[in-house]
Amino acid sequence: xxxxxxxxxxxxxxxxxxxxxxxxxxxxxxxxxxxxxxxxxxxxxxxxxxxxxxxxxxxxxxxxxxxxxxxxxxxxxxxxxxxxxxxxxxxxxxxxxxxxxxxxxxxxxxxxxxxxxxxxxxxxxxxxxxxxxxxxxxxxxxxxxxxxxxxxxxxxxxxxxxxxxxxxxxxxxxxxxxxxxxxxxxxxxxxxxxxxxxxxxxxxxxxxxxxxxxxxxxxxxxxxxxxxxxxxxxxxxxxxxxxxx
Amino acid sequence: xxxxxxxxxxxxxxxxxxxxxxxxxxxxxxxxxxxxxxxxxxxxxxxxxxxxxxxxxxxxxxxxxxxxxxxxxxxxxxxxxxxxxxxxxxxxxxxxxxxxxxxxxxxxxxxxxxxxxxxxxxxxxxxxxxxxxxxxxxxxxxxxxxxxxxxxxxxxxxxxxxxxxxxxxxxxxxxxxxxxxxxxxxxxxxxxxxxxxxxxxxxxxxxxxxxxxxxxxxxxxxxxxxxxxxxxxxxxxxxxxxxxx
DNA sequence: AGCTCTGGCTTGTTTGTACAAGTTCGCCTA
DNA sequence: TAGGCGAACTTGTACAAACAAGCCAGAGCT
Numbered sequence: 257x258x259x260x261x262x263x264x265x266x267x268x269x270x271x272x273x274x275x276x277x278x279x280x281x282x283x284x285x286x287x288x289x290x291x292x293x294x295x296x297x298x299x300x301x302x303x304x305x306x307x308x309x310x311x312x313x314x315x316x317x318x319x320x321x322x323x324x325x326x327x328x329x330x331x332x333x334x335x336x337x338x339x340x341x342x343x344x345x346x347x348x349x350x351x352x353x354x355x356x357x358x359x360x361x362x363x364x365x366x367x368x369x370x371x372x373x374x375x376x377x378x379x380x381x382x383x384x385x386x387x388x389x390x391x392x393x394x395x396x397x398x399x400x401x402x403x404x405x406x407x408x409x410x411x412x413x414x415x416x417x418x419x420x421x422x423x424x425x426x427x428x429x430x431x432x433x434x435x436x437x438x439x440x441x442x443x444x445x446x447x448x449x450x451x452x453x454x455x456x457x458x459x460x461x462x463x464x465x466x467x468x469x470x471x472x473x474x475x476x477x478x479x480x481x482x483x484x485x486x487x488x489x490x491x492x493x494x495x496x497x498x499x500x501x
Numbered sequence: 502x503x504x505x506x507x508x509x510x511x512x513x514x515x516x517x518x519x520x521x522x523x524x525x526x527x528x529x530x531x532x533x534x535x536x537x538x539x540x541x542x543x544x545x546x547x548x549x550x551x552x553x554x555x556x557x558x559x560x561x562x563x564x565x566x567x568x569x570x571x572x573x574x575x576x577x578x579x580x581x582x583x584x585x586x587x588x589x590x591x592x593x594x595x596x597x598x599x600x601x602x603x604x605x606x607x608x609x610x611x612x613x614x615x616x617x618x619x620x621x622x623x624x625x626x627x628x629x630x631x632x633x634x635x636x637x638x639x640x641x642x643x644x645x646x647x648x649x650x651x652x653x654x655x656x657x658x659x660x661x662x663x664x665x666x667x668x669x670x671x672x673x674x675x676x677x678x679x680x681x682x683x684x685x686x687x688x689x690x691x692x693x694x695x696x697x698x699x700x701x702x703x704x705x706x707x708x709x710x711x712x713x714x715x716x717x718x719x720x721x722x723x724x725x726x727x728x729x730x731x732x733x734x735x736x737x738x739x740x741x742x743x744x745x746x
Numbered sequence: 747a748g749c750t751c752t753g754g755c756t757t758g759t760t761t762g763t764a765c766a767a768g769t770t771c772g773c774c775t776a
Numbered sequence: 777t778a779g780g781c782g783a784a785c786t787t788g789t790a791c792a793a794a795c796a797a798g799c800c801a802g803a804g805c806t
Contacts, residue, residue, distance in 0.1 A: 562768030
C-alpha cells in the first residue's frame with residue numbers, strides 16, 4: 257500500500273470514527289505532512305482521494321472541511337452484486353435460469369466492439385438477497401470470455417470473483433445507465449411483483465484493464481430493494497443526466 | 502484557466518473530435534510534456550482529469566488508452582435541470598405550483614443540519630422539456646436561504662443560476678440517492694401518467710462551498726424521459742449501491 | 747460599534763528529480 | 777518454432793521548492 261493511501265486510510269478512519277464531525281476542519285496540509293513525516297505532495301494525494309470519495313471538500317485559502325462520515329464502497333462493490341451484498345451484511349445467492357450462445361445483435365456488436373454476427377453468450381440470472389428475489393440480470397458476454405463463463409457453477413455466488421480466480425479477468429472500467437422501467441411479464445414472474453410495477457434498471461458495459469469490452473448487461477432491481485448513491489462536487493462529477501434512452 | 506486544465510481541454514477536444522479512437526493509445530506523458538512544453542507533473546494532472554471523467558484509463562507500465570469519446574457534463578449540469586437541458590439542446594421550463602414556510606420535520610432537520618422545528622421553505626415545482634412535463638420536484642430549502650428563493654420568479658427557468666446571481670449562492674457538494682418508485686396520485690396527475698406507473702426518483706442534499714446544507718429535494722422523472730449515466734473505474738468510483746431506503 | 751485593510755495562513759499550480767514497478771517487444775536459445 | 781529473458785519504455789510514487797491566489801482574523805480607523 258502506497259504511503260498516500262495509508263495516510264488517506266488513517267484520515268478516513270478518523271473521520272468515520274467521529275474524530276472529525278461533519279462541518280469540522282481538517283488539519284492543514286503542512287500539519288499533516290509534519291505529523292506523518294511526508295512531503296506536502298503526498299498529503300495532497302491522500303486528501304484528494306478523500307475528496308474523490310466525497311468525504312471532504314476544499315476551497316483555496318480555507319481549511320478542508322468534512323462533508324460526510326460514511327465510507328463509500330469500492331468499484332468491485334458497485335460491479336459485483338455478491339461482493340456488495342457481503343459488505344453490507346446480506347447473504348447473496350443466485351441462479352442461472354438460461355444460458356445460450358447466439359450471434360450478437362447489431363446493438364450488442366456496437367456495445368462490445370464486436371463484428372456483426374460474432375458469437376456471444378447470453379445469460380439470464382435471478383439474484384436474491386437473504387433469499388428474497390431482488391434482481392433479474394440479463395447479461396451478454398463477448399465470445400472470447402464465454403468458455404470461462406460456461407465453466408462456472410450455475411449457482412455461483414460471485415461471478416466477478418470466480419472469473420478473476422479462474423482466468424485472471426479483472427473488470428476495470430464500466431459505463432452505467434440508470435433509469436426506471438415497468439416490469440415485463442417475465443420480470444414480474446421472477447421477482448414476484450405485478451406486471452407494470454416499477455423497477456430500477458441499470459444497463460452497463462464493462463471492460464477489462466486493456467479497455468476491451470467484456471460484457472453488457474440489463475439488470476432490473478425490484479423497487480425498494482436497492483438504491484444507488486453518489487456524492488459529487490464542483491471538482492469531481494461523474495454522474496450525468498441523459499435524455500431518455 | 503490553469504495550464505493543466507488547458508492541456509486536458511486540448512486532449513479532450515482531440516478525443517471528442519475523433520483523433521484518438523476508442524481503444525487507441527494516448528501519447529506517453531513524456532511526449533505530451535515535450536509537446537506542450539510543460540513538466541511531467543502538469544501533464545499528469547491533465548490526464549488525471551480525463552481519467553476522472555472516464556474518458557481514458559491507465560495501467561502502470563502501459564500507455565494510457567481511450568475508453569470513451571463522449572464528453573461528460575459538469576456538476577452544474579447534474580444539479581441544475583435547466584442548465585443540463587440547455588446543454589443538451591432542449592428548452593426547459595417550469596412552474597412553481599406551491600410554496601410554503603413551515604417547521605421542518607425530524608428527517609429534514611437531520612438532512613439539513615437544522616434544529617428540530619426550525620422553519621424551512623417547501624416548494625413544489627413541475628418541470629417541462631420542450632413543453633412536455635417530465636419532472637416533479639419537491640424541494641425543501643433551509644430557512645436562511647428562503648427569502649432569496651421566495652423572491653424568484655415562479656416561472657424562473659434556472660433556480661441555480663438565479664440564486665447565484667442574486668445572492669452569490671453556489672451549490673458545491675451534493676449527495677444523491679437514486680431509485681424507482683410508483684407514481685402517487687399527485688405525481689400521476691402532474692406528469693400525465695397512470696397512478697402506479699414507474700418513476701425514476703432522485704433524492705438529494707446539496708451544500709454550499711462551506712459545507713452548509715442548502716436544500717434537500719425529492720425529484721421524480723417520468724420513465725423514459727431521463728437516464729442517469731456514470732462511468733467508473735477501479736481507481737475512481739463514486740456510485741454505490743445501497744440497501745433499499 | 748461598525749468598517750476597512752493588511753498580514754499571515756492555507757490551498758492551488760508548476761517545475762524538477764529520483765526511483766519503483768509493470769508492460770512490451772525483440773532477441774536469443776532450446 | 778515456441779518459449780524465456782532482458783532491455784527499453786511507461787506509468788506510479790515520493791520528495792523538495794517556489795510562487796500564486798484566496799481566506800480569515802485581528803489591528804486600526806471612522
